[in-house]
Amino acid sequence: MLKPFGNRWSALTIILLLTISCGGSGGEAIPKSIILIIADGMGIGQHTMSYYYNDRYAPAAFDHVGLMATHPADRTKVTDSAAGGTAIATGVKTNRTVVGLDENNQPVKSVLEFAMSQGMATGLITTTAITDATPAAFAAHVPSRYDPNEIARQLAGAGITVLFGGGRQYFLSQDDGGEQEVNLLVTMVARDVQIINNLDDPIDAGLPVVGLFAMGDMPDAPQRTPSLTEMALKAVDILDDDPDGFFLMVEEEGTDERSHANEFDATVAALASLNDLIDAMLAYQKDHPSVLVMLVADHETGGWMIREKEDGLRDPYWGTRGHTGNLVPIFATGPGGAVFDGVVDNTFIGQTLIDYVTAQ
Numbered sequence: 001m002l003k004p005f006g007n008r009w010s011a012l013t014i015i016l017l018l019t020i021s022c023g024g025s026g027g028e029a030i031p032k033s034i035i036l037i038i039a040d041g042m043g044i045g046q047h048t049m050s051y052y053y054n055d056r057y058a059p060a061a062f063d064h065v066g067l068m069a070t071h072p073a074d075r076t077k078v079t080d081s082a083a084g085g086t087a088i089a090t091g092v093k094t095n096r097t098v099v100g101l102d103e104n105n106q107p108v109k110s111v112l113e114f115a116m117s118q119g120m121a122t123g124l125i126t127t128t129a130i131t132d133a134t135p136a137a138f139a140a141h142v143p144s145r146y147d148p149n150e151i152a153r154q155l156a157g158a159g160i161t162v163l164f165g166g167g168r169q170y171f172l173s174q175d176d177g178g179e180q181e182v183n184l185l186v187t188m189v190a191r192d193v194q195i196i197n198n199l200d201d202p203i204d205a206g207l208p209v210v211g212l213f214a215m216g217d218m219p220d221a222p223q224r225t226p227s228l229t230e231m232a233l234k235a236v237d238i239l240d241d242d243p244d245g246f247f248l249m250v251e252e253e254g255t256d257e258r259s260h261a262n263e264f265d266a267t268v269a270a271l272a273s274l275n276d277l278i279d280a281m282l283a284y285q286k287d288h289p290s291v292l293v294m295l296v297a298d299h300e301t302g303g304w305m306i307r308e309k310e311d312g313l314r315d316p317y318w319g320t321r322g323h324t325g326n327l328v329p330i331f332a333t334g335p336g337g338a339v340f341d342g343v344v345d346n347t348f349i350g351q352t353l354i355d356y357v358t359a360q
């Protein structure tokens with residue numbers, strides 16, 4: 001059987017071959033819409049933590065499971081959310097802190113941007129600032145992730161259907177308590193973008209919606225309002241009105257942030273929030289079988305493990321306050337999901353999802 005790692009076969013080629021060899025009529029393995037969940041920093045340690053310390057382990061419900069290498073373009077093995085996000089979003093490796101540009105600082109088109117070119121609806125959701133590296137990698141192109149004002153200007157002009165998260169300070173003008181010269185929300189409203197403060201604010205169908213629910217990062221789960229799952233369900237409700245399908249990226253950032261802080265209980269809480277999101281998105285997929293739902297991570301954070309102690313008791317242990325180069329688990333359910341059974345590079349995610357949205 002062909003494996004995606006170590007050769008240049010595209011996912012589409014593999015699917016066409018599988019379709020032919022299975023006697024299929026062709027085309028049925030291409031998803032109409034894609035929901036890409038990114039659990040920032042979630043490696044095998046966090047999966048193990050969720051498995052043992054939450055009431056349930058939602059990723060077990062996915063149909064397909066693989067492992068993904070996360071290294072950046074340079075010779076180091078440890079990446080960050082900018083290079084990791086760019087590989088997942090565009091299928092191209094780059095250097096750390098770089099967003100949406102290749103190693104030579106040339107812009108690379110993301111799956112979200114390809115989806116937009118195809119007339120699909122698009123969405124980005126995060127629990128941190130919407131200008132943070134992971135969402136930025138899908139719609140911004142900047143040499144440094146540490147330029148939230150420029151990232152906000154690019155996101156504001158990108159024509160994305162749904163933007164939910166924190167980071168309102170990067171969109172407001174200095175006169176309005178923010179950091180911009182010009183209030184980006186006002187310029188977006190002038191282009192028929194609807195700004196909401198609550199998920200149940202009335203909106204007109206067919207027009208883009210932006211909800212920035214915190215000045216900076218949103219609070220941790222469970223204090224977060226709205227919750228990540230509420231944001232994702234609202235986004236899907238808006239996006240699936242588009243007959244051309246949609247691409248949605250949903251990020252839980254708490255898994256990375258609380259692992260950096262080596263905070264066990266807060267990481268478990270972030271993983272519980274992620275469980276709710278996975279349950280909701282897989283339930284949606286069951287009712288909408290043309291949708292591909294994936295759970296991936298951009299890298300591992302914290303090197304968490306359970307060590308054996310001499311008395312036989314568990315000994316939860318953090319190996320670092322930084323990122324690691326460990327492979328991370330990936331999951332998929334829905335059309336086109338079977339190619340993620342195996343060991344893949346992070347660029348394979350972006351290349352495959354771009355193949356899917358451009359094959360429609």
Ligand SMILES: [Zn+2]
Nearest residue numbers: 041256260301
């Ligand atoms: Zn991190």
